[in-house]
Amino acid sequence: MPSTPLHCPRCGTGAEDFSGCGACRAEGIGANPVPPLAELSGLSLRTYPGGPWGWPSALLVTGEPVTLGEGGTPNVRVPLPDGADGELWVKYEGANPTGSHKDRAMSVGVAAAVAAGADTVAAASSGNAGAAAAAYAARAGLRCVVFTTDEVPEPLRAQIDALGAVRVVRKDSSARNAAMREAVERFGWYPLTSFASPSPGGNAYANEGYKSVAYEIARDFGDRVSAVVVPTSRADLLSGIERGFRELRTAGLLARVPRLVAAEPDAAAPFTAALARSAPAEQERTSVPYRPSPAFSLGEERPTWQGLDALRRSDGSAVAVPTEVFMAEHQSLGAQGLFLEPSSAVGVAVARRWVREHGGLVIAVGTATGLKATAGIRGVEPTAIPELSRLTP
Numbered sequence: 001m002p003s004t005p006l007h008c009p010r011c012g013t014g015a016e017d018f019s020g021c022g023a024c025r026a027e028g029i030g031a032n033p034v035p036p037l038a039e040l041s042g043l044s045l046r047t048y049p050g051g052p053w054g055w056p057s058a059l060l061v062t063g064e065p066v067t068l069g070e071g072g073t074p075n076v077r078v079p080l081p082d083g084a085d086g087e088l089w090v091k092y093e094g095a096n097p098t099g100s101h102k103d104r105a106m107s108v109g110v111a112a113a114v115a116a117g118a119d120t121v122a123a124a125s126s127g128n129a130g131a132a133a134a135a136y137a138a139r140a141g142l143r144c145v146v147f148t149t150d151e152v153p154e155p156l157r158a159q160i161d162a163l164g165a166v167r168v169v170r171k172d173s174s175a176r177n178a179a180m181r182e183a184v185e186r187f188g189w190y191p192l193t194s195f196a197s198p199s200p201g202g203n204a205y206a207n208e209g210y211k212s213v214a215y216e217i218a219r220d221f222g223d224r225v226s227a228v229v230v231p232t233s234r235a236d237l238l239s240g241i242e243r244g245f246r247e248l249r250t251a252g253l254l255a256r257v258p259r260l261v262a263a264e265p266d267a268a269a270p271f272t273a274a275l276a277r278s279a280p281a282e283q284e285r286t287s288v289p290y291r292p293s294p295a296f297s298l299g300e301e302r303p304t305w306q307g308l309d310a311l312r313r314s315d316g317s318a319v320a321v322p323t324e325v326f327m328a329e330h331q332s333l334g335a336q337g338l339f340l341e342p343s344s345a346v347g348v349a350v351a352r353r354w355v356r357e358h359g360g361l362v363i364a365v366g367t368a369t370g371l372k373a374t375a376g377i378r379g380v381e382p383t384a385i386p387e388l389s390r391l392t393p
Contacts, residue, residue, distance in 0.1 A: 004060040006033035006204055010305055018191045019181075020200030024305070029284050030198035031305040035060045035205065037243065040251035045219040052104050052209035058247065059108055059208050063115035066140045068097040070107050071212050075220055075363070076338060078348065086355040088362055090338060090348060091217065094369030098159065100341075101237055101367045102132035104213065109192045109206025110136040118190035119143060124180045125193060126173075126297050127156035128368055129202075133192050134165035145189065147180040149173060151296065153373040194234060201306045202236045210240025211247065217363060218245070218254050225258040226360030229351040231343045231367050232262035232271060232318070233298045235307025241365075242310035260316035262307060263350035263364075267291040268299030269320035271307055283308055293323050295343040296373060319350045330370075339370035 007014050008021035008031050015021060015033035024031035038058035048054050051071025073095045078088040093101035106129070113121050120143040123133040130146035137144035144165040148157075149172055160167055170176040180195040193202045201207065217225060230238045238260060248254040262271040267290075274286035283303070290301045311318065329352065330345035340348070344366040351364035 004035045004205075006035055008033045009309060018194075018203050019196040020194075025196065025198070025200075028198065029305055030196065030200040030302070032201035032207075032239070033204055034243070035208065037247050037250070038211075040247050040253060043251070043253070045215070045248075045253055048215055048219050050212065050216050050219070052108050052212040054212060054215065058211060059205075061108060061112045061115060061205055061208070063111055065107070066111040066114065066136050067107055068103065068135060068139060070096045070103040072216065078333070078336065078338075078352075080352075080355065084355065086359040086362060088348075088351055088355050088364070090340075090364050090366040091213065092338070092366045094340065094344075094366060098128075098131045098135045098163075099369040099372060100128040100132060101210070101213070101365065102128045103135070104209035105129075105202065105206040105236065105240075106132035106136045106192060106209075108209035109133075109203045110140050110142065112203070112205040113142060113190040113192070114140050116190060120145060120187070120189045121192050122147065122180055122183055122189040123192045124148070124173075124177050124195050125152075127152045127160075127372060128297060129193055130165065130167075131156055131159040131163065134160050134163035138164050145183065147176045147183075149176055151292075153296065155374060156372055198302055199234050199300070199304060201234050201239065201304050207236045207240045208243075210237050211244030213237070213365065214241045214244025214248065218248050221361065221363070223255045224361045225363055226358065227259040227261055227351075227354055227362045229261040229263050229347045229354060229362060229364045231295070231298055231347040231365065232264055232307060233300055235262065235271075235304045235310065237365065237367070238262055239306040239310040242314055246313065257314050260310055260314040261350060261354060262311060262316070262318040263347040264318060264320045265293040265295045265298055265326065265346055266320040266322050267293040268301065269318070270300050270303040271311070271318035272320040274303045274308060275311065275318050280308075294327060294373075295346050297341070297343045297367075298346060319353065321346060321349045321353075325349050334370070338366070340366045341368040341370050341372045343367055
């Protein structure tokens with residue numbers, strides 16, 4: 001583990017590994033220890049180049065960067081109906097090297113593994129994290145083992161295999177996580193993702209890479225942003241973005257932190273269910289039935305503490321949307337040239353609703369390219385093409 005210590009933000013207990021806070025786990029709460037917030041005073045957003053390594057001092061990881069050019073992703077404006085009061089933008093993380101936001105985390109996590117002297121990294125993943133872990137491990141010359149299930153879409157399986165990782169398949173996510181835990185404990189492999197239950201969230205040093213999403217949004221939009229909508233499962237991305245905004249606000253580089261909104265499929269929406277309760281103790285212990293949806297990378301039975309904390313600190317919210325709504329959004333975005341995975345469409349659908357109800361400038365984080373999951377996509381029915389001689393300019 002790198003030298004920067006971790007502490008539990010819920011109870012203050014120090015941490016010695018990446019299995020979450022043991023004291024909180026004894027209470028049935030998955031709380032993710034974190035490093036101290038970075039000091040950004042004296043830095044300028046105007047000269048921030050983007051990406052997690054744009055400000056290396058903000059990462060608190062020693063050693064050389066492990067990078068494939070991640071970050072600096074584009075902002076794409078999404079048209080709204082005439083007369084709509086607000087703006088909707090998608091921050092397109094599909095432009096990262098392996099096609100998802102996970103590259104920001106795995107770039108930093110693998111660098112932390114190198115600094116810790118690891119020779120093998122491990123990740124439990126529904127797809128995107130495994131592909132990113134494989135790529136950055138290959139870049140650093142480390143062995144990578146990805147624990148996964150048969151539910152992972154074929155394009156992601158092919159990507160993980162092509163990047164040289166060893167893929168260990170188990171019947172479901174519980175068995176997958178158990179296998180990773182056994183490997184980490186027996187062989188000392190460096191864990192890049194969560195494997196504990198209840199889940200606290202992923203590797204805390206890796207999650208620091210997500211702060212760069214907040215830095216880039218602040219650089220590109222300043223204080224105009226009213227809300228940032230984040231597709232949310234275990235809330236690694238959500239909590240990392242909140243920490244980035246908090247650092248900027250503390251340093252005086254941002255006047256206020258935008259409201260953060262957790263976007264969930266209604267098939268499994270623990271954050272939406274938790275925030276319907278008023279008492280924090282009840283929110284932390286919320287449990288919902290898990291049902292699969294086309295947004296295969298989203299959906300949990302319980303909210304993570306790190307996600308609830310990020311939403312509370314930002315006066316945020318959580319919104320669940322039905323499958324037919326986000327899949328209609330998925331198709332609509334494709335018709336506008338944006339091919340996102342269904343999980344990203346969940347975020348855009350929630351952001352569209354947020355703009356309609358609240359106005360302002362709203363950014364949806366488009367977490368991955370649609371090439372990650374292509375099964376079930378409905379295309380336009382082919383039509384007869386007239387003779388070329390009849391086609392006039």
